[in-house]
Amino acid sequence: MKELVVISGKGGTGKTSLVASFAALAKNKVLADCDVDAADLHLVLAPTVRHEEDFSGGKIARVLAERCTACGQCKEVCHFDAILEGDTFSVDPVECEGCGVCVWNCPEEAILFEEAVNGQWFISDTRYGPMVHARLGIAEENSGKLVTLVRNQAKQIAEEGGHDLVIVDGSPGIGCPVIASITGADLVLVVTEPTLSGKHDMERVAELTRHFGIPAMVCVNKWDLYPAIAEEIEQDALAGGIKVAGRVRYDKAVTKAQVVGTSVVEYTGGAITEEIKAMWRHVLYALG
């Protein structure tokens, strides 16, 4: 079983649209949406949820009002201004970082330290096969942990079901969630745009894959909007040991496909679909 992770230096490069097309082209695969901070693969794949669980990425404090004597010690020791003062004291769940200091300093043992619910994760059926995805709560942290959970679940389903491939819609950027997305993958496909920031983003992501020793390929999406930069990105990638998977042109069919909730390769038989199919063949070849 192989694992392909599709990432980008920032959001909005067309990464998820490509993953949706790969989902339509690939056989015998499991899908994983690890862009948990802004998950949207489900908008195209319309999954039917068959298993749902809460995700806890850490702990949160909660004051038992009936035990609190309002001594104020918890407020003194909290470095995050998360203790609210009143007749009894309480914890602001948005500000609480779950450090636990107040719990250990409360003389009345009036503060509970509970598992926080930071989001939910799902196992679903789609018209392209099983998919694992998640929803992180607003302003919640620990998305790296949730990414790891989603990937591991997808790999487990693939192993148990005899699937050949896991396709991961990875997190954008170069932070903790993207590191959690790519670690141990067989191949990373970096999707970028032909702009100076896209070039810079590609270099940063490429450095990350090199650091972790993961084979990588690059795809310049909407390459025809600025062919000279597209060329520079590809040359830089090749110089850095990253293969070029292909180019995809700008086409309004991408937006139209999104509007009707389908992938580009299903929506149109035009040139863009041929480009995506060619790229998919290169990716499969690189995956061995």
Ligand code: SF4
């Ligand atoms: S330290 Fe304990 S008893 Fe004192 S105010 Fe905080 S919760 Fe209440």
Ligand code: SF4
């Ligand atoms: S767990 Fe830490 S951050 Fe949360 S209220 Fe207590 S001291 Fe403040």
